[in-house]
Amino acid sequence: MTLAGDLRHRGAGGPKVSRRRFEADLVAGKYPPGRPPPGGVLTDTDAEVARLALEMVEAGLRAGxxxxxxxxxxxxxxxxHLTGTGDHPCRACGSTGTRAxxxxxxxxxxxxxxxxxxxxxxxxxxxRQPDHLRRTVGDADRRLLLSRTRDHGIDLGPLGLDGLVLDPRAGLHATVLAAARRYRADTAVMTVTENAARHIAAHGRPFREHEGTRLRYALHGRLPYGPSAGLKPLYEAYRATPGAKDGFHEWFLPxxxxxxxxxxxxxxxxxxxKYYMRARLARPATVDAAVLESVRRSVRAGRTGWITDRRTLATVMAARATGRCRGAEAG
Known part of the structure; x- marks a missing residue:
């Protein structure tokens, strides 16, 4: 399997950097300068991810x-390069000839x-269970190939599979569980679109649980990217500060x-x-601990109704401003 990141790495101009550095730079580029994600950046190029993935593979081999x-x-x-089925050029070299x-x-x-x-x-x-998605993904009644030829990834050489890496759809799950292990969490929640879940769920099935830690999917919708001309008059009408605008795009919309x-x-x-700004303007001077604890319970249970309750959202905003809301943030 060849991912878009592999192709970008091959086609990048200038001095060549390692695939690991290239991947980390891509992830870091998604965040504003000087504001890295609080949990850090972890990809399937990191040693701790590779160690955990091999542990999980060995456990799966023992279990059958x-x-x-x-x-x-x-x-x-x-x-x-493994090409998969279908009539298309090789994604590694562009050749059209294949062989078994x-x-x-x-x-x-x-x-x-x-x-x-x-x-x-x-x-x-x-x-709010997406039963239609579960039906689309189907049953786990077919054998799946989990080893691939790829520029980088979790090397399967220690298992005697020289030149092969773990399919990145499986490696993604190992990466999330490695992050959970880092924080000694018993549940890891991966945010994905329904379409992404449809493509990774079957390959991730053997990698969703290990040594008491379980991975679950939190489904989210797609958001528009880039500036919106329709918001400019509202920025002026509400006298929105840069912090308010950043909070809308980087926190509330996700x-x-x-x-x-x-x-x-x-x-x-x-x-x-408008909804976001009205909640922001209604932030209470004193954070109601009971409301905040109710939000934490909702986050743990996967309930999202509090997001569209303006009073509750205002309380969460106030708690974020005072640093009391780490456990209530869901994005």
Whole structure:
């Protein structure tokens, strides 16, 4: 499997940097300068992620849910990169010739009669479970290839699979669990769109639980990127400070996307900004501890109704301003 990041790394001009550094720079570039994510940056190029992933693979091999077996797969005739099915040029070298290649691979064994994505895998209350998504993902009744040829990733050489890495859809789950291990958490929640969950759930099934730590998906909708001309008059009308504007785009909108799983359209932004500013202007002078604890319980249970309750949101904003809201932030 070749990801967009692999292609960007190959095509990057200027002095070559390591794939690990390139990946870290891509992630860091998503955040404002001088404001890195509080939890740091962790990718499948980090040693602690690789160690955990190999632990999980070895546990799966012992349990029989994973296996190393001889498989015949389509590969590029020119460079040997695994091409998958379909009529398309090799994503590594551009060649169009393929051949069948037989060798040892890591595979996930089928779990007949079990869904690839079940209710406990979704971080949401029972009234907002995406049953349509679970039906789309289907059952875990087919063998999945988990080893790939790729520029970088979690090396499977220690398992005797030289030249192969763990499929990044599985490696992503190991990365999240490594972050949970770093903070000694028993539950890790990964925010994903429904479309992303549909593509990674089956490959991530053997990597969603390890040594008492469980990974769950929190589904979110898509947000519009870039400036919105429709907001400029509202910025002026509300005399919005840079901090207020940043809070809307960087904190509130990601939070709102957890509440509304469909795409948020640009024409919806003015109404959302008005709601956000009214809550901001209604921030209480004293934070109600009971309201804050109720929000924490909602976050732990996957409930999101508090986001569209203006009084509750105002309380959370006040708590954020005083540094009391770390456990109540959900985005």
């Amino acid at each position: 849910s994973l296996a190393i077996s001889r498989e015949t797969v389509p590969a590029c005739r020119a460079c040997g 290649r037989t060798g040892l691979h890591l595979v996930a064994e089928p779990a007949y009669g079990r869904p690839a994505l079940d209710r406990p895998d979704i971080h949401a209350d029972r009234h 939070l709102f996307s957890l509440r509304v799983k469909s795409a948020t359209r640009p024409e919806q932004l003015p109404a959302l900004f």
